[in-house]
Amino acid sequence: MDINKNDLTTMKLLHYFITERNYNPVVVHGIQNEIWLENMDEDFRIVRIVMNYIHNDEQLDFDYFKVKKMANQIRRKTFTIKMKVLSFYLDLNEDINLVDTKNHVGIKVKNDNSIKRNKKLKEIFPDLSQKFVFNEKGMELYEKINVDILKKNMDDTKKINDLFSIKKPIVTYVLIGIMVFLFILMYLIGNGSQDTTTLYVFGGLVKNKEFYRVFSSIFLHIGFMHILMNAWSLKIIGEQNENFYGHVKMLIIFLYSGVIGNLLSLLLMNNNTISAGASGSIFGLMGSLLYFSLNQRSYMSEALKRNIIPVIVINLIFTFSIPSINMYAHIGGLIGGMLISSALGIKYKTSKIEKINGTICSLILLFSLIYLIYIR
Numbered sequence: 001m002d003i004n005k006n007d008l009t010t011m012k013l014l015h016y017f018i019t020e021r022n023y024n025p026v027v028v029h030g031i032q033n034e035i036w037l038e039n040m041d042e043d044f045r046i047v048r049i050v051m052n053y054i055h056n057d058e059q060l061d062f063d064y065f066k067v068k069k070m071a072n073q074i075r076r077k078t079f080t081i082k083m084k085v086l087s088f089y090l091d092l093n094e095d096i097n098l099v100d101t102k103n104h105v106g107i108k109v110k111n112d113n114s115i116k117r118n119k120k121l122k123e124i125f126p127d128l129s130q131k132f133v134f135n136e137k138g139m140e141l142y143e144k145i146n147v148d149i150l151k152k153n154m155d156d157t158k159k160i161n162d163l164f165s166i167k168k169p170i171v172t173y174v175l176i177g178i179m180v181f182l183f184i185l186m187y188l189i190g191n192g193s194q195d196t197t198t199l200y201v202f203g204g205l206v207k208n209k210e211f212y213r214v215f216s217s218i219f220l221h222i223g224f225m226h227i228l229m230n231a232w233s234l235k236i237i238g239e240q241n242e243n244f245y246g247h248v249k250m251l252i253i254f255l256y257s258g259v260i261g262n263l264l265s266l267l268l269m270n271n272n273t274i275s276a277g278a279s280g281s282i283f284g285l286m287g288s289l290l291y292f293s294l295n296q297r298s299y300m301s302e303a304l305k306r307n308i309i310p311v312i313v314i315n316l317i318f319t320f321s322i323p324s325i326n327m328y329a330h331i332g333g334l335i336g337g338m339l340i341s342s343a344l345g346i347k348y349k350t351s352k353i354e355k356i357n358g359t360i361c362s363l364i365l366l367f368s369l370i371y372l373i374y375i376r
Helices: 005-020 057-077 112-116 119-124 138-164 170-188 196-202 213-219 224-245 247-268 279-295 297-321 327-344 352-375
Strands: 034-038 046-050 085-089 104-108
Touching: 005 034, 005 046, 005 112, 005 138, 046 057, 057 085, 057 104, 104 119, 138 224, 170 196, 170 213, 170 224, 170 247, 213 247, 224 247, 224 279, 247 279, 247 327, 247 352, 279 297, 279 327, 297 327, 327 352
Parallel strands: 046 085, 085 104
Antiparallel strands: 034 046
16 A cells, blocks of 8 residues: 555654654644644644645735734643744745744745755754654555554553552541541640640740651641631642642641741741641642642643632632631742642653752752741
8 A cells, every 4th residue: 555655754754753752643723634733841832734635825915914813822722921832834835935933934845855964954853854754665554553552642641640540548548537536636635725834835836946746736636616617628638739749748738748848838928827737738749739720721721720829829819808717828839739739740741950959959949948947
């Protein structure tokens, strides 16, 4: 069976961008004879392969208009600031000259050599010309490309299924159990959760040099409604975090966020009142969900738009509106949660350099606050 030259070029481009650059096919409604690929971690987040014959400038102008419109839709859907598009035109009239715009670069494809020798492509994807060479020919090449793409898609599917598979929220329930146990204990051997002396003895947060209080106060709560709301919030948000990050990472996010929130409140609060609660840690878990969703926005865009961002915004509004709420603990926890999440990373997603940068930033923030509060 003879294989069309353009079809083979299309398959080679798909092989490179899917297996080498981790692009994924994206469904764009109303588009025919085009293949759209996306990778939110690349500078060119959209790569499109155009098989339509474009025979004059008017058709090309309409194509550019269509690309801009579709790219803006994807940008809004995926909460992306910039959406640069790289278009490969496989059937373009010889008389047409492509003009690049700020967010759209076009490549005229005559044959495989035109791709290998293209200066723009060498700058954007330096390894493309090397990866475009195959030992196989004809149907053998066609089958190899199909098998490689299928294998890559199957591997990606396994990773996504593993990442989003439901896991038992063991750490979440243990944390809630500790909080409830200490709450009951304050009534059994103390004067209750609203008694200042009892809170102090159990490790409530106050402005002194006892560092352990930034940990212990996370698990203490003032009054029944306080622990009820935080336990319920932790159950919902903690379960999701444990699902996405795993048991150990979720625990680290919870503790680090709570500590950062408490340290920031010690640094910025003017009064010397005693405070307690897991709110800073819960805001940290919200921040980690936000970090996860932004990094997996191809799958989480609807959850970002409908659930995660609205919940964070509503909680921040409450934080700034109600005087009795420790807003510094909430803000510190939110920032801490996002920072430590970048240090811990997302399975199959976060690169080693991103983890290193996140770790450095997390340690700088932690030790800067410790220095300003306890050493200076």
